[in-house]
Amino acid sequence: MAQTKADLFQEDEIMCASYAKALSHPARVAILKVLAQRKSCVCGDIVEELPLAQATVSQHLKELKEVGLIQGTIDGPSVCYCINPEGLQRAQKLLSGLFTAAAKCCG
Amino acid sequence: MAQTKADLFQEDEIMCASYAKALSHPARVAILKVLAQRKSCVCGDIVEELPLAQATVSQHLKELKEVGLIQGTIDGPSVCYCINPEGLQRAQKLLSGLFTAAAKCCG
DNA sequence: ATCGTCTATCGTAGATTTACGATTAAACTA
DNA sequence: TAGTTTAATCGTAAATCTACGATAGACGAT
Numbered sequence: 001m002a003q004t005k006a007d008l009f010q011e012d013e014i015m016c017a018s019y020a021k022a023l024s025h026p027a028r029v030a031i032l033k034v035l036a037q038r039k040s041c042v043c044g045d046i047v048e049e050l051p052l053a054q055a056t057v058s059q060h061l062k063e064l065k066e067v068g069l070i071q072g073t074i075d076g077p078s079v080c081y082c083i084n085p086e087g088l089q090r091a092q093k094l095l096s097g098l099f100t101a102a103a104k105c106c107g
Numbered sequence: 108m109a110q111t112k113a114d115l116f117q118e119d120e121i122m123c124a125s126y127a128k129a130l131s132h133p134a135r136v137a138i139l140k141v142l143a144q145r146k147s148c149v150c151g152d153i154v155e156e157l158p159l160a161q162a163t164v165s166q167h168l169k170e171l172k173e174v175g176l177i178q179g180t181i182d183g184p185s186v187c188y189c190i191n192p193e194g195l196q197r198a199q200k201l202l203s204g205l206f207t208a209a210a211k212c213c214g
Numbered sequence: 215a216t217c218g219t220c221t222a223t224c225g226t227a228g229a230t231t232t233a234c235g236a237t238t239a240a241a242c243t244a
Numbered sequence: 245t246a247g248t249t250t251a252a253t254c255g256t257a258a259a260t261c262t263a264c265g266a267t268a269g270a271c272g273a274t
Contacts, residue, residue: 009133020130026116
């Protein structure tokens with residue numbers, strides 16, 4: 001059992017869930033906040049800010065990158081991460097759309 | 108390993124992630140949409156709308172209820188589910204706060 | 215009281231996520 | 245070139261999530 005049925009839903013529901021999933025761990029929320037505050041977005045700085053090992057942070061960064069919320073550019077030996085405005089906007093639009101639709105229910 | 112470190116983060120990051128987690132499966136997004144559209148929010152109706160077994164839907168409803176996004180009131184033999192406006196608003200506020208903060212980054 | 219309906223819960227299997235040490239790969243430095 | 249730094253990836257263990265059948269509990273109808 002437990003073969004996933006997540007793809008039996010509508011496209012926008014799946015996208016909405018994907019973005020929400022990317023934000024569903026405090027570490028990833030924290031990463032976005034760090035990126036928002038700092039000008040320099042070097043990976044090492046992020047690792048220092050979080051109570052997690054380097055490998056774990058790298059994994060979280062990968063998830064955020066895969067869904068398109070952040071992007072990383074190689075800067076010499078290190079990698080500079082940055083929020084991806086387009087992805088962020090798309091996520092915001094989808095989620096706030098859900099919220100405003102839902103708010104209409106139940107008077 | 109893999110003992111959770113999710114509680115080493117800030118309160119608002121944890122809350123933000125909790126709401127996002129509740130929305131991180133297409134079925135739960137779909138449930139919110141059904142509740143938004145229908146006036147009658149009987150559990151059985153929701154089960155019919157989704158390509159999932161009754162037990163699975165009940166589980167998803169439980170998760171949405173536990174995080175405070177929906178509420179259920181017993182109506183005779185059945186249960187009437189409804190969106191919880193306060194929880195929804197709180198989720199919206201936290202997540203849109205994150206989005207607007209993040210949007211400031213990177214010019 | 216018994217039966218049928220409706221929903222929650224239990225038990226469980228399989229998949230995915232989380233976390234980290236160890237290793238690898240790339241690039242700079244001496 | 246050899247050594248150092250930086251970040252991604254591999255391998256893996258534990259935890260959590262997803263999904264469903266079976267069962268239980270509550271309620272209304274007969």
